Amino acid sequence: MNNEILMAFINENTNNSAVCSADQYDMLNVNIKADQLIDLVDVLKNKQGFIYLTDICAAHYPEKVGAEFEVIYHLHNLIENQRVRLKVALAESDINIPTLTVHFVGANWMERETFDFYGVNFVGHPDLRRILNMDDMDYHPLRKQYALEDETRTDKNDTFFGR
Amino acid sequence: MISTETIDGDIATQNLGPTHPATQGVFQNILKVDGERILSAEPTIGYIHRAFEKLAERRPYNQIATITDRLNYCSSPINNIGWHMTVEKLAGIEVPKRVDYMRVIVMELARIADHLVCNSVIGVDTGALTGFTYMFQEREKIYELYEEICGARLTTNLGRIGGFERDFNDIFHAKLNAFLKEFPVNFDEFDRLLTRNRIFMDRVIGAGPITAERAVEYSFSGPNLRAAGLDYDVRVMNPYSSYQDFDFSIPVGKDGDTYDRFVVRQEEIRQSLSIICQALDKMPSGDFHANVPEFYLPPKEEVYRSMESLIYHFKIVMGETTIPAGEVYYSVEGANGELGYYLVSDGGRTPYRLHFRRPCFIYYQAYPEMIVDSVLSDAILTMSSMNVIAGELDA
Amino acid sequence: MVKVVESPEGLEGQGFFATSLDKVIGLARANSIWPLPFATSCCGIEFMATMGANYDLARFGSERLSFTPRQTDLLMVMGTISKKMAPVLKQVYDQMAEPKWVLSVGACACSGGIFDTYSVLQGIDKVIPVDVYVPGCPPRPEQIIEGLMKIQELAKNESLRRRDTDEYAKMLESYNIEQAK
Numbered sequence: 098m099n100n101e102i103l104m105a106f107i108n109e110n111t112n113n114s115a116v117c118s119a120d121q122y123d124m125l126n127v128n129i130k131a132d133q134l135i136d137l138v139d140v141l142k143n144k145q146g147f148i149y150l151t152d153i154c155a156a157h158y159p160e161k162v163g164a165e166f167e168v169i170y171h172l173h174n175l176i177e178n179q180r181v182r183l184k185v186a187l188a189e190s191d192i193n194i195p196t197l198t199v200h201f202v203g204a205n206w207m208e209r210e211t212f213d214f215y216g217v218n219f220v221g222h223p224d225l226r227r228i229l230n231m232d233d234m235d236y237h238p239l240r241k242q243y244a245l246e247d248e249t250r251t252d253k254n255d256t257f258f259g260r
Numbered sequence: 261m262i263s264t265e266t267i268d269g270d271i272a273t274q275n276l277g278p279t280h281p282a283t284q285g286v287f288q289n290i291l292k293v294d295g296e297r298i299l300s301a302e303p304t305i306g307y308i309h310r311a312f313e314k315l316a317e318r319r320p321y322n323q324i325a326t327i328t329d330r331l332n333y334c335s336s337p338i339n340n341i342g343w344h345m346t347v348e349k350l351a352g353i354e355v356p357k358r359v360d361y362m363r364v365i366v367m368e369l370a371r372i373a374d375h376l377v378c379n380s381v382i383g384v385d386t387g388a389l390t391g392f393t394y395m396f397q398e399r400e401k402i403y404e405l406y407e408e409i410c411g412a413r414l415t416t417n418l419g420r421i422g423g424f425e426r427d428f429n430d431i432f433h434a435k436l437n438a439f440l441k442e443f444p445v446n447f448d449e450f451d452r453l454l455t456r457n458r459i460f461m462d463r464v465i466g467a468g469p470i471t472a473e474r475a476v477e478y479s480f481s482g483p484n485l486r487a488a489g490l491d492y493d494v495r496v497m498n499p500y501s502s503y504q505d506f507d508f509s510i511p512v513g514k515d516g517d518t519y520d521r522f523v524v525r526q527e528e529i530r531q532s533l534s535i536i537c538q539a540l541d542k543m544p545s546g547d548f549h550a551n552v553p554e555f556y557l558p559p560k561e562e563v564y565r566s567m568e569s570l571i572y573h574f575k576i577v578m579g580e581t582t583i584p585a586g587e588v589y590y591s592v593e594g595a596n597g598e599l600g601y602y603l604v605s606d607g608g609r610t611p612y613r614l615h616f617r618r619p620c621f622i623y624y625q626a627y628p629e630m631i632v633d634s635v636l637s638d639a640i641l642t643m644s645s646m647n648v649i650a651g652e653l654d655a
Numbered sequence: 656m657v658k659v660v661e662s663p664e665g666l667e668g669q670g671f672f673a674t675s676l677d678k679v680i681g682l683a684r685a686n687s688i689w690p691l692p693f694a695t696s697c698c699g700i701e702f703m704a705t706m707g708a709n710y711d712l713a714r715f716g717s718e719r720l721s722f723t724p725r726q727t728d729l730l731m732v733m734g735t736i737s738k739k740m741a742p743v744l745k746q747v748y749d750q751m752a753e754p755k756w757v758l759s760v761g762a763c764a765c766s767g768g769i770f771d772t773y774s775v776l777q778g779i780d781k782v783i784p785v786d787v788y789v790p791g792c793p794p795r796p797e798q799i800i801e802g803l804m805k806i807q808e809l810a811k812n813e814s815l816r817r818r819d820t821d822e823y824a825k826m827l828e829s830y831n832i833e834q835a836k
Contacts, residue, residue: 122349122588124589148476149476149479149492150479151479151589151591151598151600151617152589152600152602152615152617154602154615154617156604156612156613157613169602171589171600171602171617175476175490175492175497178497178498180589182589201477201479202474202477202478202625203477203478203479203480203622203625205625206621206622206624206625207622210621214313227306228305228306229305229306229309229654229655229774230306230309230739230774231306231738231739231774238311238314238773238774239313239314243773244773245311245314245315245317245318245771245772245773246771246772246773247772247773247774247777250777252766252777252778253771253777278740278743279693279722279743279747280722281722285695285696285699286695286740306737306739307695307737307739307740307743308695308696308734308735308737308740309737309739309774310735310737310770310772310774310775311770311772311773311774311775314772314773315770315772326769327769329697330696330697333696333697333700334700377700377703393707393708396703396704396707396708396709397707397708397709399704400704400707400709403704413701413704413793413795414697414700414701414793415697415792415793650695650696651696651697
């Protein structure tokens with residue numbers, strides 16, 4: 098099944114509201130809204146054979162006001178060897194998205210990591226808490242406004258590091 | 261530290277880790293045990309979280325190879341070469357065939373090294389320390405091979421964007437031929453020690469099983485998935501670096517228990533040896549790097565003579581080379597499974613977003629389910645047979 | 656060919672040997688250091704290679720590795736220590752009995768290494784006192800052995816009363832470590 102057939106199938110199932118584009122490396126990028134996610138993954142998994150969830154991650158684009166956060170899902174059809182990338186844009190004021198653990202058990206920790214780094218709230222997740230950082234951390238470190246270094250460290254002189 | 265903290269009726273809470281002799285790194289499990297049977301486990305990870313993804317947003321493209329080293333540090337060349345191939349895909353660089361074959365040899369050596377560690381540690385956890393000592397001698401030979409290519413033993417920072425920094429020299433070929441002659445003999449000895457050993461088999465069969473359907477739902481990949489019964493291997497599914505030219509088979513298990521994982525890794529070591537021999541035999545002649553002066557350092561003689569080479573050298577060393585804007589997901593078959601790189605570039609000198617799809621992190625979520633209803637010693641075995649490397653778990 | 660350590664200077668006669676207690680105890684301590692390998696990441700794999708047959712740490716007396724702090728003398732911290740792990744490290748150090756030494760192996764343990772990030776402790780000497788630092792990323796097994804040999808020098812020449820002095824107590828207080836009485 099090539100990208101055109103897949104694009105037609107996705108358009109059919111989302112009432113033509115998804116924005117599809119093939120990236121220049123031959124993976125189909127599909128931009129959808131948060132409420133279309135669960136149904137689309139349902140039909141992709143059960144009718145088109147995308148039974149493998151490769152990865153969930155997120156990215157922060159602070160210049161895109163109203164769509165600052167983007168959650169990216171990579172799915173893989175192991176039988177026909179086809180991959181697809183679903184992207185959901187979320188605004189900072191309403192950073193909620195339904196959880197994918199209803200379809201894939203492996204989404205559990207991937208969503209916890211995304212929450213830990215960006216603060217994306219996965220509605221319906223069984224156990225949404227920090228996974229890699231310390232539990233009492235009060236900010237989401239991978240957002241662009243936060244620095245990489247620990248600001249309170251005293252032994253390194255920033256002028257020598259070009260900062 | 262295993263300590264019994266509370267006793268509530270017959271159910272005790274035990275703490276396994278984070279510092280523990282049997283774990284390959286630092287992660288903690290809080291177990292609820294009834295006598296010896298485990299009722300539930302709650303894992304805590306993040307004890308070695310080093311913020312690779314945020315660090316990568318600060319570093320220019322050729323400096324990120326040093327970070328990728330430290331992901332799965334038992335087989336760092338695979339991580340390095342995977343990263344270089346990701347950048348090559350985004351920048352549209354085609355490497356010569358010779359580079360592909362050289363990369364295949366190095367990646368298969370790294371895979372052998374990682375599987376040796378995992379299988380020796382399974383032996384150690386069942387009490388057989390001899391295999392560990394002998395197989396670490398073989399790893400020393402692989403370290404010497406890495407030293408000939410790049411100068412380092414463990415965290416190799418091997419290769420460059422576009423190829424390798426130097427061609428394989430005669431010493432490397434001599435050492436590789438000696439390795440290919442001696443290693444199978446020693447490895448067979450290790451195999452005879454454990455694989456059909458009655459005591460080992462009784463101990464290890466049935467420990468920590470998982471079915472193929474459940475493994476796919478958890479997004480397993482690599483030897484753990486193949487031991488459960490599904491033959492998904494990125495080298496065959498999405499061939500990269502000319503893997504389609506080689507003839508090798510994918511070993512597949514049945515029950516997904518510790519014995520299957522052990523035997524699958526043993527067989528993969530043999531398949532890797534066969535791939536290395538094929539690559540050596542068919543190695544094409546040619547350049548050991550692509551002709552991309554914007555990413556690959558020009559030779560020093562030209563830097564002293566030609567103006568463009570001087571400018572390219574300056575830009576590469578200062579980290580001012582830019583990659584075209586775009587996003588790409590690229591994956592290679594790491595020793596633990598599908599190691600993926602999701603790279604978003606905005607046309608600048610550092611990535612805008614880099615995410616590592618780490619196989620250890622994803623399959624370790626299944627650990628509580630795999631050890632429910634087994635005894636504590638089987639839980640330790642399951643953990644070491646899954647080959648959980650803490651660097652890749654926490655990133 | 657087994658090389659036996661040289662005996663210290665002393666007065667020798669038929670059936671007796673007189674020397675100072677410091678020297679004998681120093682000799683015994685230096686040549687039987689039992690390490691606790693606190694291996695967290697890549698340096699831990701280099702440590703496993705050091706313990707292997709090629710570089711063999713056991714010939715320096717460190718034959719018995721122990722993972723329980725109560726039975727060890729040397730805390731070898733190998734690998735990155737993150738802020739989440741620091742309390743665990745401190746607890747392990749507290750549980751060890753005097754005399755104890757700390758060897759910090761690798762750039763990450765010495766100063767945070769290449770990870771100048773929000774989650775990594777910039778050097779374990781922020782939480783525990785360190786005796787010898789071994790730089791490298793990862794250090795070669797020969798360097799780890801040299802670090803151990805320097806610890807042996809320290810153990811051999813240490814005065815028996817060092818752990819009872821005021822200066823030592825003040826140093827431990829600066830790390831907020833309770834000295835066991």
